[in-house]
Amino acid sequence: MFDKDDKIQLRQIIMEHYTEPDYKGLIENDKAIIKFQDSPTCSDEINVQLLIENEKIIEARFDGNACAISTASTDILCSKLKQLNVEEAKEQLVNYYNMIAGNEYDESILDELIAFWEINKQGNRINCALLGADGFKSILNKEV
Template sequence: MSLDDLYRRVIMDHYQKPRNKGKIEDGSVTVDLNNPTCGDKISVQMRIEDGKIEEAKFLGEGCSISLASASMMTEAVKGLSVDEALLLVERFSQMMQGEDIDTEEFPLEDIEALQGVTKFPARIKCATLAWKALEKGAKESTNNR
């Protein structure tokens, strides 16, 4: 099995069995974004307490890359401080721009499967939509402290 096949399987697993899909009912930061070029829509919610993301969920509709990326992102940020989450957004953005990421220093786990999206520039917006929502929500929460 090639690395591309493995990555495809990871993406399809997150798409078919999304983690953290749903709604946070109380005290959450909510950011709704859409990608008009392909019709992806995402709503990311986070419950942030004492500068830490205690819970992250998403709802949305769109392509497999967009929804798998949201699933991976919500898994990755739970338990992180807002600053750590923003650093993760920065690293993910660098990866989507084709830059090398030191996975020893900064492990991306399942998220690394999205690296192949860089070969398809039109799909990068799909992969980054949930991350942009996370970034916006995290920055809003920081400004409201």
């Protein structure tokens, strides 16, 4: 569990996932679904990728150039979505969207995503925190 009031810890989470993302780099698999995401408010551009087999997410990846918030949130989301079934992944995203919007959310399932809990106070950063999530949501909802 992470202390959402520890600003230093939250910054460290973001910077670790920005400077050394675990899930950056797409896999080569014809069954993997890729969704291009570009920000309407800045120059961030990423591809998000899910490999789903039997309604279970086998792999979650991303690649591209984005700011610290976009990169870190997408990297953490990859780790959270991997190994979930599609419905669980959708629930995880709904919970994340609720947190970003400042609505009620379940903190216990967010893990490192809690680093973005106050992003709704920075309106210009909301798109950054949702760039990867929007792509994953599109893939899961078969909108690609």
